[in-house]
Amino acid sequence: MTIGAPPRVRTAAASATNLWKVYGSGEAQVVALRDVSVELERGQFTAIMGPSGSGKSTLMHCLAGLDSATRGQVHVGDTQITGLNDAGLTKLRREKVGFIFQQFNLLPTLTAEENILLPLAIAGRKPDKDWYETVIQTVGLKDRLGHRPTQLSGGQQQRVACARALVARPEVIFADEPTGNLDSKSGNEVLSFLQRSVVDFGQTIVMVTHDANAASYADRVIFLADGQIVDELRHPTAEAVLDTIKRIGADH
């Protein structure tokens, strides 16, 4: 790992090339991803949108190495992850990717601080003191570090999850509907925090969302429908996103 913004050797933090994902076989066969090729640029906040069942989560899981591709290739940084065994994937998770899930992000037995430092502890790495301070500052949880998850609100919990993903400085953070369970105020807090980590620290973030407002925080929005990328927007506004969604809805 390098300190500060990663050098731009390869432009893509993660990429998929001719990616297929097929569930089941015969009658029950579902093609969740159909020949998807996409590059997620470094230092960018990318949102993935699309109707329910369009393959957003599947794409993200494949990119993050949580799920295996049926065909095609996935890279995270310069590592090809298609074909990695469990040990390789564990190493990848320790060093290159961070996760924020929609809920149940934290271990109830640990305090907020311990949760934040958990990935580093698991990997046997020491936290960078200054960086840790910066992250805590940014998330605004200084006075909540000793609390356990049950003593935190949903928004606070998600911010702790964000801090945890950030503190290990992974190549890319994947977030699947991180604000899906939050009210709009807490959601916006989390989103602006994610945005800031991209702008201020050069972190790469990929986020799946249903919410046009959430997507408007991103630098780029990719639209999926029926397992294919059907459109994309750069520097989106909430209105532009909504328009695109409507158009896609009409097409399909």
Added chain:
Amino acid sequence: MLRATLKSLLARKLRLILSGLAVLLGVMFVSGSFVLTDALGRSFENMFASSLADADVVVTAKPTIDVSEMEGESVPGTLTAADVTKIAGVAGVAKATGDVQADGARVIGSDGKVVATFGPPRFGGNWTGEIGGRELREGRAPAAGNEIVINAALATKAGLKVGDDVGVLTMQPKQTFKLVGIFGYEGGLTSRGPVTEVLFTEPVAQQLMLGKPGTFTSITVDAASGSDPAAVRDAIKSRLGGTYEVRTGKELADELAKSFKDILSIFNNILIGFALVSLFVAVFLIINTFSIIIAQRTKELALARALGASRKQMVGSVLVEAVVIGLIASVLGLAAGYGVGAAGASVMASMSELQLAGIGLPPMAIIAAFAAGLLVTVTAALLPALRASRVPPVAALQESATPDRPLTKLTISGAVFLAIGGGLMFYGIKESVWALLGGVLAAFIGVALLSPVVARPAVSVLGRLFSWSVPGKLGRLNSGRNPRRTAITAAALMIGIALVTALNTIITSSERSLQGTVDQTVKADLIISGQGGPGFNPSFEPALVPQMKNIPGVAAVSAEYGDQAIINGEPSWINVVTDVPATAKMFTLETVSGSMAQPGANEFVIDDQSATEHHLKLGDKVEVKHANGLDQTYTLAGIYKRGEIYGGSMFGSAAIEGMRQQLPAIAFIDLGSGANETQVRDALNAMLKDSPEMLVQNKQEYLDAQFSESAQFLLMIQLLLGLAILIAVLGVINTLALSVLERTRELGLLRAIGLSRAATMRMITVEAVVITVFGAVLGLAVGAGLGAVVVKGLADEGLKSIVLPWNQMGIYLAVGAVVGVVAAILPGIKAARTNVLTAIAYE
């Protein structure tokens, strides 16, 4: 309701299989014990029946000294040749044969060692021909005084063949015989039961086995054809009078079989005791399982309540589950018990040359299996069932499951149980075994109830040991999450470990006090003693005693003879000590009154307590009826203060003549200063070469040999408690499997943020080890406590101080840890296989 219950039963297979398995194992143990002892019992019955098949009537004399087993061995009476003639003359008697048969004919094998049987008798007797199923296999019958025949199993064991010179120890020191024949029994048997047999000519057998020429132990009568054995029996009875016992062959066979069955039933009860411990442990496992199931189903239950199910129905639904599990476990346990009992019986039968009667299924096995299986499961499920019925309907709507209930009630009732248990134990030690056992049981329940309170701090302290690694820390935190569950899982393990620790504490304490007493009061440097066994005492030539005294370096030798006798009408054990002053010195005995010089031939000395007990004072004369029938009068010449390990009577030399075996059985040797122990021992061993049973040991070796016997006993107990520990392991697996299931999402998260498979397994392992080590520590503490109570209670029996067996306790602790590691394997693998995606998608 029933259908819903059965459906939910199937849905929770694993957990129910584990609890069912626990009950199954306990039931297996119970029914297996019954099957085993039943098969062995019938085998013995057959054995006695076939050996007495040809004997129509058997006549024996009433014992000359008749004492209960607690007081010592009875001295059997003998019959004379005149009795044989008299019986032969009774109408209806075709033939009367005098038999000699006594325990204690020890054959020296080809390796120079005495053939041991580990309990069953080593018979010596007279050859009466090929009768009662006896068949000569090789050679011929003994004709001359120096000839013997032995049974085929003994020949194999001793490595002897026809024509060999064989040393045999009897009442007399070693004598050498020519082996002229080997016999077996009909049906191809090499022996009848686990005994060994040496048959001499009649006069030799009478001399060596009974010590009296012309006497017999029994007379076997063939009734004339056509006459009824019972009628012949009555005819003989009226002819002989009261001092004889006359029984038909069948009666005698039944009586012998009954006495064996009594022993077997004690054996059976011991096995059942261990089975009950296992079942008690299973109760914990079942309580845990049902509690967990109910906690998981809180919403479902609340919904049922909201839809109108009554409390009774709720309790009923849980109990139906318990009954179903109990029934299935009982049936399978009975089947397994039948198998295990059959296997055990055939192993034991083949080890003891016993022809196994068919394996049966005694009704008691069936009754006990179902009683145990159902009772245990239903009782254990009762508490959780009542809790299920208390789930309020609103719980269906609430987000979280029932919060952790306060432990106050548990703690108070635990303390009450513990106090009652302690009290009962203290009272029971002296007064009644049942109170003692009840006390132990109550104490266990008390500790089990208290354990949740202790669990949290204890687990957190124990867990510190593992906190250096992240998985370790996570595992520790997980085990502290649900103190009730952790505690009850640990409590199951506690029981087995507590029992062995308690026993070990008692043994160690008593060994240590014995050691202390011996160190302080015993000055004997060497002890010559025999490895005992049934029959005559191992002994040596009296002529050796003066020779021993002449070995350079030996300051004093005091040898002892002993036998049963009747003193002033009371059965008692008498000793003859060859050098009373030397014994008094070697055991630091103080004179109370009279003289402790060597008593004259018809004098004796005795300890003060026995003197008081028998109302004896200096100068009193006592009438002694000796074991071989001799009557003598002795005068009390001295009274000594009973030593801590030495007591009893010491008679003058005249008493030797009244003993059946007129040989010394033990000798104490005092070495002079500067004596070379090794040289003396070599000289002694050389002298004792014809008495291979005698062992020369120094004080410490002698003690250690005694201690090693208790160590073997302890080992047996540990093996039998292994099942209880196995059941406890099932409980740990159960709890862990559940934790893994409940925390699927967390496991997925941990895997997502980089926890490797190996680390995941380590986490589960730490969780398991923390639980089991907690159980082990609890067990060690409780066991040490139980042991201490017993030791204290037995303080006036010579147990001076409580000594804890630290080494063994360390081993038990290690066993606890290993058990945890083993129990964690399957749940750990399951956890490591957690699929991150499905875990996140969970519910």
